[in-house]
Amino acid sequence: MQKKIFLVFFVILLVGILLTSFLSLSLIRSSYMDQLEEKLISNAVLIQEFIKEDHHALSSKVFQEKMQDLGEKIGIRITIIDEAGNVLVETFKKEGIIENHRNRPEIQAAYRGEVGKAIRYSNTVDLDMLYIALPLDTDLGSIVVRLAVNLLEIKKINQTLFYYIVISIGSGLIIATLIGYRFIDKIMEPIKEITEVSKKMAAGRLGMRACVPSKDEIGELADHFNHMADRLEDTIAELSDSNTKFKALLTSITNPIIAVDHKKNIILLNTAAEQLFGIERKDAIGKHILEVIRNNQLDEEIKRVLKENIDTQIEINVKNPQEKILKVYTNPIKLENDPTKTIGLVTVIEDVTEIRKLEKMRSNFVTNVSHELKTPLTSISGFVETLKSNTIEDEKTKKRFLDIIDIETERLTRLIEDILTLSEIESSQHRVLQEEIFPTNVMKEVEEMMHPIAANKGIALSSKIDMNLPNIYGNKDWFKQMLINLADNAIKYTPHGGKVLLTGYKKHHNIVITVKDTGIGIPKKDLPRLFERFYRVDKARSRKVGGTGLGLAIVKHIVLSFKGRVKVNSEEGKGTEFTVILPIKK
Structure with a gap:
């Protein structure tokens, strides 16, 4: 300048x-x-x-x-x-x-x-x-x-005049240049001051102000500039405060939130949305909604909301980054001074995957319980009706019918007990008893308890238990129930002459418990669903041995209450090994 x-x-x-x-x-x-x-x-x-x-x-x-x-x-x-x-x-x-x-x-x-x-x-x-x-x-x-x-x-004369003119021009230009440069430099000083201050303010130093003592138009410009800077600083402080509160609010909201403009490009999303879709805010802003949520149903719904200016809610299935069921609430963004004009919309997303799974599990559970209860009840009802009719005079037949009724009654009792146990474990996950448990002693007790049952089937039950296993904390009865269910399951599905081995040892900061048998084994295709409620590999065989289909589901939930994990290895015709890993609390 x-x-x-x-x-x-x-x-x-x-x-x-x-x-x-x-x-x-x-x-x-x-x-x-x-x-x-x-x-x-x-x-x-x-x-x-x-x-x-x-x-x-x-x-x-x-x-x-x-x-x-x-x-x-x-x-x-x-x-x-x-x-x-x-x-x-x-x-x-x-x-x-x-x-x-x-x-x-x-x-x-x-x-x-x-x-x-x-x-x-x-x-x-x-x-x-x-x-x-x-x-x-x-x-x-x-x-x-x-x-x-x-x-x-x-x-x-002309030459002399021209000579003097040239000298005059040169001298005049030199003198005028020096004076003019000083004068212009003096004039430019306050402008440079204002420019330098504006640069520092642009770099974030909003507290800077221009110091121009002159009382002319430039001084007035500096005063107005400083006044503008004061207003700007106050406005930015207010915006920063509002932005901080808004970000805190967005971050604290656990439901994912995504806002799009009228072209369906993302203009805002919160941390929950980033986590849900596995994308960072800086990579998502400005992208079309389909690039983040690849779902044509949602895209069409957003298009309809923008066109009709209405509130809606839909459920969609997404595959990426993992398969989920999402409930999406859409609300148009309207101008305050023109409510009829829609400039975008906000989508509030609720992950209902677990809810839908639980609903399905509850439905399946009710169906399975009804089925499991209906079968013995039908049998009991039939035999009771037969006995009441007095058409059977043979005492041996009557006794056989009564024995069947007794067996089905015991089966009903076991089923109800398992259902109650599973319900108690699930409802008590957040208030588990913190009792001191001595794993070695409990495992020995279970071995002694299950030994007669194994001997009656001609199965050799043995153990290799570390006698100095460290103590753990949790519900002692549940821990014992877990071991009983695993041992009982191994004995039930191991034929006469087979073996069941119960082991317990410490590895790193965990207690490792295994129950290994030489039974019939489990097909590989059934291993992923083995711990589901009422899931049976062979339903006919399970009912024959008296299984309720809840034993392993109970084991899984007990292990989870101890913050542990359970896994199974099996080969058909050679046997099965269940491994429970429980962390040792320091």
């Missing part, structure tokens, strides 16, 4: 000096020429007086010498021309015949009775000359007195 102002100042100054110099030069030249013309005219008039006194002597030698002396004294060339254009007198003599002067412009003007004037190059004297011609009437006819002076002097 300073360079531009200085350049403009320099150009204006240069143009001004040049115009002034050349006008002065022109004025001086014009004035000099006017004076020179007046001098020539006055001398011409004087010569006319000489001629009038004795015009018969024009051709005399005395008159020629007299004009020659006069021309030399006043430094003027004197020429007298007759009516025919012949030169009668010429003070600047040249060898040879002097040509006729009738057609010279100044002579023509004189013949017309005017004062003839002309500036041109003279071949007679080889110089630029100023000519003045005056007419004079005599008895011998009209004659013209012409005086001429060379312009060598005016040329010298």
Whole structure:
């Protein structure tokens, strides 16, 4: 800016000096020429007086010498021309015949009775000359007195003036440049101050202010700038506070929130949305909603909301980053001053995957429980009706029917007990008893308890238990139930002559418990669903051995209550091994 102002100042100054110099030069030249013309005219008039006194002597030698002396004294060339254009007198003599002067412009003007004037190059004297011609009437006819002076002097004056002008321009420019630079620099100081402060403010230092003590327009500009900076700082502080609160609010909302504009490009999303879709805010902002949530149903719903300006809710299934069921509430964003205009919409998302799974599990659970209860109840009801009819007189048959009723009743009792146990474990996950448990002692107790059951089936039950297992904390009864279920499951599905091994040892910061059998094994396709409620690999065989289908589900939930994990390895025809890993609390 300073360079531009200085350049403009320099150009204006240069143009001004040049115009002034050349006008002065022109004025001086014009004035000099006017004076020179007046001098020539006055001398011409004087010569006319000489001629009038004795015009018969024009051709005399005395008159020629007299004009020659006069021309030399006043430094003027004197020429007298007759009516025919012949030169009668010429003070600047040249060898040879002097040509006729009738057609010279100044002579023509004189013949017309005017004062003839002309500036041109003279071949007679080889110089630029100023000519003045005056007419004079005599008895011998009209004659013209012409005086001429060379312009060598005016040329010298012009050169001298030009020299002084150049010196004046150079000196003036140097002095004016120095003064102008200082002056412009002084003017630019407050502007530079305001510019520097604005840069610092743009870099985030909002507390900076411009200090300009002058009382002129620039000082007023600085005052307004500082006032604007105060207002800006207050406004940014308010916006920052509002933004902080808004971000805190968005972050604290556990439901994912996504806002899109009227082109369906994302303009806002919270942390929960980032986590749900596995994308960062900076990568999502500005992208089309389909690039984040690849679901055409949602895209069509957003299109409908923007078009009809309504609130809706839908459920969608998404595959990425993992399969989920989402409930999406859509609300249009309306302008406060024009509620009929929609500029975008906000989607509030609720992950209902677990809810739908639980609903499905509850439905399946009710269905399975109903089925499991219906089968023994139907059997019991049928045999009771038969016994009540008194159509059976054979005591052995009656006793067999009563034994079947007793077996089905026990089965119902076990099923109800398992359902109650599972319900208790699930409802007590957040308030588990923290009893001190001695795993070695509990495992020995379970081994002694299950030994007679295994012996009755001809199965060898043995153990390899570390006698110094560290203590753990949790519900002691649940821990024991877990071991009983695993051991009972192994004994049930191991044929006569088989083996069941119960082991317990410490590894790193965990207690590892395994129950290994040489039973019938489990097909690989059934392993992922083994811990589901009422899931049976072989339903007919399970009912035959008295299984309820809840034993392993109970095991899984007990292990989870201890913050542990359970896994199973099995091969059909060779046996199964269940491994429980429980962390040791420090």
